[in-house]
Amino acid sequence: MRLQLQRVGIAFSLIVLLSAFEFCTSNNATWIGGRGKKTRVVRRLRKDFRKLKKQEGALKLIGGESGEHEGRYWMDNVYCDGSEVELAKCRFDGWGISDCGSNEAAGVICSRDKETRTSSPPVPQEKSPKARIKDTYLQGTALRLSGGRVHSEGRVEIKLGNADWGVICGDSWSILEAAVVCRQLGLGYASDAIQTNFFGNGETIPVSISGVQCNGNEGNLAECLHDKVADCPGTAENVAGVVCHREMADLVFDHIELMRTAHLEDRQLYWLQCAMEENCVASQAYKMQRESENWHLETRRLLRFTARILNAGTADFRPSVPKHLWEWHMCHMHYHSMEVFATFDVIDSSGNKVAEGHKASFCLEDNQCMPEVQPRYKCANYGDQGISVNCSDIYKHNIDCQWVDISELEPGHYTLKVAVNPEFKVGEMSFDNNAAICRLLYTETFATVHSCIMGRP
Ligand SMILES: *[C@@H]1O[C@H](CO)[C@@H](O)[C@H](O)[C@H]1NC(C)=O
Numbered sequence: 024m025r026l027q028l029q030r031v032g033i034a035f036s037l038i039v040l041l042s043a044f045e046f047c048t049s050n051n052a053t054w055i056g057g058r059g060k061k062t063r064v065v066r067r068l069r070k071d072f073r074k075l076k077k078q079e080g081a082l083k084l085i086g087g088e089s090g091e092h093e094g095r096y097w098m099d100n101v102y103c104d105g106s107e108v109e110l111a112k113c114r115f116d117g118w119g120i121s122d123c124g125s126n127e128a129a130g131v132i133c134s135r136d137k138e139t140r141t142s143s144p145p146v147p148q149e150k151s152p153k154a155r156i157k158d159t160y161l162q163g164t165a166l167r168l169s170g171g172r173v174h175s176e177g178r179v180e181i182k183l184g185n186a187d188w189g190v191i192c193g194d195s196w197s198i199l200e201a202a203v204v205c206r207q208l209g210l211g212y213a214s215d216a217i218q219t220n221f222f223g224n225g226e227t228i229p230v231s232i233s234g235v236q237c238n239g240n241e242g243n244l245a246e247c248l249h250d251k252v253a254d255c256p257g258t259a260e261n262v263a264g265v266v267c268h269r270e271m272a273d274l275v276f277d278h279i280e281l282m283r284t285a286h287l288e289d290r291q292l293y294w295l296q297c298a299m300e301e302n303c304v305a306s307q308a309y310k311m312q313r314e315s316e317n318w319h320l321e322t323r324r325l326l327r328f329t330a331r332i333l334n335a336g337t338a339d340f341r342p343s344v345p346k347h348l349w350e351w352h353m354c355h356m357h358y359h360s361m362e363v364f365a366t367f368d369v370i371d372s373s374g375n376k377v378a379e380g381h382k383a384s385f386c387l388e389d390n391q392c393m394p395e396v397q398p399r400y401k402c403a404n405y406g407d408q409g410i411s412v413n414c415s416d417i418y419k420h421n422i423d424c425q426w427v428d429i430s431e432l433e434p435g436h437y438t439l440k441v442a443v444n445p446e447f448k449v450g451e452m453s454f455d456n457n458a459a460i461c462r463l464l465y466t467e468t469f470a471t472v473h474s475c476i477m478g479r480p
Pocket residue numbers: 049050051
């Protein structure tokens with residue numbers, strides 16, 4: 024996860040420049056000029072950069088005041104590995120498809136005024152030092168929720184020592200921090216982390232702390248980190264809130280089944296055309312397609328395995344995207360309800376990702392349930408998607424896209440990491456059982472996956 028965050032960080036600084044250029048040149052537009060506006064852009068970028076570091080995703084053109092090049096969210100859920108030279112090369116939901124609110128905008132503004140392009144890098148990436156909240160406020164802290172419709176939700180207010188109650192800055196606030204608040208207040212598990220003034224901002228209540236960062240397992244928010252110097256741009260609408268629930272889903276990845284089923288398969292691109300449409304092969308395959316006439320005769324080497332995901336919680340696991348926004352995928356003839364439900368990564372000994380499964384979209388259903396449990400979720404016929412309590416969603420090793428394309432991988436020892444709900448977009452009881460972290464031995468002729476341990480995405 025850390026690694027991924029770092030990558031997104033790098034990718035973001037890169038793509039802010041390049042993508043702005045990319046977006047804008049296509050519209051004959053460039054960075055806007057004018058000191059005031061520039062400062063605003065930079066401030067906004069800074070804020071969204073912080074948000075991105077935590078959230079991974081949500082990059083799009085913001086609603087502007089005037090131009091036709093602002094105002095629509097063009098891209099949502101953008102995932103880059105940092106090597107892309109333009110944003111459009113990164114994977115994303117599709118042009119113009121987005122489920123974002125204005126609070127998630129990444130500030131890129133384009134204009135026709137070509138002369139005013141600025142050459143200075145627009146992303147000042149300072150990292151303010153962090154400290155444990157309880158180490159900064161030795162007299163103790165208290166927490167409460169306010170402004171909710173019911174007592175189990177609301178904006179989070181914190182009292183630091185003898186100071187007055189204050190709100191927490193919404194920047195970098197995620198389900199991990201929300202989980203700690205729900206636990207501390209005895210309200211169960213976090214189903215949502217709000218980063219807006221949805222529950223009001225308390226009008227006169229000041230922002231007490233910013234940059235709160237938890238592991239998610241802490242029993243008290245005071246155990247978490249915060250910015251030593253509070254910094255919260257856009258304070259009025261940038262407020263941390265939570266929604267807590269007593270019943271919650273809990274996905275558990277079956278690493279035994281992964282080890283049992285992992286194997287290699289060499290397959291011609293001719294048979295992988297559907298998979299190519301869904302980004303399930305490595306970028307080299309697309310290069311072949313562009314550059315070679317007989318590309319469909321080229322062979323890819325796939326590391327296949329079964330992913331079996333049990334919901335061991337007390338509530339159903341439901342997709343993060345509402346049904347009307349699901350995407351129809353012609354090739355596989357079903358709707359995708361969750362852009363990133365699982366990630367498959369091969370990591371070398373230095374911690375670099377050397378191959379990715381690109382298993383982006385999923386159709387969630389009850390494939391196998393414990394005795395006495397009726398399966399209810401089904402992908403077919405625009406059915407409801409989800410995973411019921413005590414049911415498993417199984418992606419067998421022989422189905423399309425259920426692999427990592429390792430054609431370019433050198434033989435050797437690697438780590439294979441498979442994770443579900445990797446971005447914590449849907450609340451769960453625990454994220455400590457969402458990933459299988461395994462050893463992968465790859466020779467010229469075979470691969471074996473062994474010594475898996477359960478871990479966090
Ligand atoms: C972009 O600008 C150039 C030169 O100013 C002009 O020739 C061209 O037609 C413009 N393209 C668009 C799409 O407006």
